[in-house]
Amino acid sequence: MTDTAQPPYAVPEFGKDPSDPPTVPLPPVSAGADGPSGALSGLETRDLTAWFGQRKVLERVSLRMRAGEITALIGPSGCGKSTYLRILNRMHEMVRGAALAGEVLLDGEDVYAPGRRPAEVRRRIGMVFQRPNPFPAMSLYDNVISGLKLAGIRASRDERDHLVESSLRQAGLWNEVSNRLGTPGGALSGGQQQRLCIARSLAVSPEILLMDEPCSALDPTSTRRIEETIADLRHRLTIVIVTHNMQQAQRVSQSCAFFLASHDTPGRIVEAGPTAQLFTDPADPRTADYVNGRFG
Numbered sequence: 108m109t110d111t112a113q114p115p116y117a118v119p120e121f122g123k124d125p126s127d128p129p130t131v132p133l134p135p136v137s138a139g140a141d142g143p144s145g146a147l148s149g150l151e152t153r154d155l156t157a158w159f160g161q162r163k164v165l166e167r168v169s170l171r172m173r174a175g176e177i178t179a180l181i182g183p184s185g186c187g188k189s190t191y192l193r194i195l196n197r198m199h200e201m202v203r204g205a206a207l208a209g210e211v212l213l214d215g216e217d218v219y220a221p222g223r224r225p226a227e228v229r230r231r232i233g234m235v236f237q238r239p240n241p242f243p244a245m246s247l248y249d250n251v252i253s254g255l256k257l258a259g260i261r262a263s264r265d266e267r268d269h270l271v272e273s274s275l276r277q278a279g280l281w282n283e284v285s286n287r288l289g290t291p292g293g294a295l296s297g298g299q300q301q302r303l304c305i306a307r308s309l310a311v312s313p314e315i316l317l318m319d320e321p322c323s324a325l326d327p328t329s330t331r332r333i334e335e336t337i338a339d340l341r342h343r344l345t346i347v348i349v350t351h352n353m354q355q356a357q358r359v360s361q362s363c364a365f366f367l368a369s370h371d372t373p374g375r376i377v378e379a380g381p382t383a384q385l386f387t388d389p390a391d392p393r394t395a396d397y398v399n400g401r402f403g
């Protein structure tokens with residue numbers, strides 16, 4: 108039976124955050140392994156339960172997403188993967204009536220702790236969506252730096268130039284667009300637009316990058332290009348990717364979590380562990396059935 112118990116608390120509505128972000132200097136580009144601390148950040152959820160209104164869609168999801176790894180979230184449609192991803196950087200609360208319980212720890216600190224600003228969490232934990240969503244009329248240059256103002260980061264012209272180049276290089280797009288940074292984002296191909304969106308996310312130096320089926324709208328060549336970019340980024344930041352493509356999960360990830368829900372039970376993790384193990388020697392027969400295409 109679907110559990111309709113009241114959630115313990117509703118997450119605050121997006122936009123109701125009382126304090127505007129303070130303006131801060133430009134952080135080092137992609138702190139990551141080359142950054143000042145030399146350490147990458149990890150994410151962990153403990154007993155995460157989520158609701159839309161009275162409907163519980165995730166239940167007690169505990170998962171460790173290790174620093175510097177790519178973790179793939181797999182599972183049939185509707186099992187809560189995207190919801191889980193959006194909880195990680197406080198986007199779940201943008202949906203009216205959404206609620207959650209449990210903890211999301213970024214380097215051991217709860218991103219939902221009282222007083223913690225959603226905008227600061229979203230700067231540190233970036234998101235790339237299923238459909239490329241650059242600002243179509245805005246130049247490539249401005250697209251890349253469009254997140255700075257939102258994050259309250261100030262930068263000189265030189266710093267911005269450097270940031271645009273380094274972000275586009277990391278996203279694997281620089282060589283294709285370096286001589287036309289003034290052209291609008293909408294003029295790029297779908298795959299290039301997705302890499303532009305990755306560059307835009309990288310420009311605010313996130314520690315974690317969440318990717319929600321980033322290749323599902325792309326052709327095989329663009330998909331391969333994005334996968335190469337993801338693999339390159341692994342050494343700079345921690346990545347969590349939702350994918351329906353089992354080959355992609357095997358190609359890009361080191362760890363994998365298999366989610367499952369049914370019509371009367373909310374989404375839960377059936378099994379999580381090293382990707383190779385989940386695909387070759389899963390502990391649960393449902394995992395074997397899913398990764399071998401027997402359902403979902």
Ligand SMILES: Nc1ncnc2c1ncn2[C@@H]1O[C@H](COP(=O)(O)OP(=O)(O)OP(=O)(O)O)[C@@H](O)[C@H]1O
Pocket residue numbers: 159164182183184185186187188189190191202
């Ligand atoms: N904004 C919303 N309001 C109400 N219910 C929602 C909302 N978004 C998602 N849901 C419900 O939450 C459940 C989990 O959805 P979610 O999109 O997280 O699943 P998913 O595993 O990512 O699916 P898919 O693979 O098809 O993208 C589904 O039953 C869905 O209908």
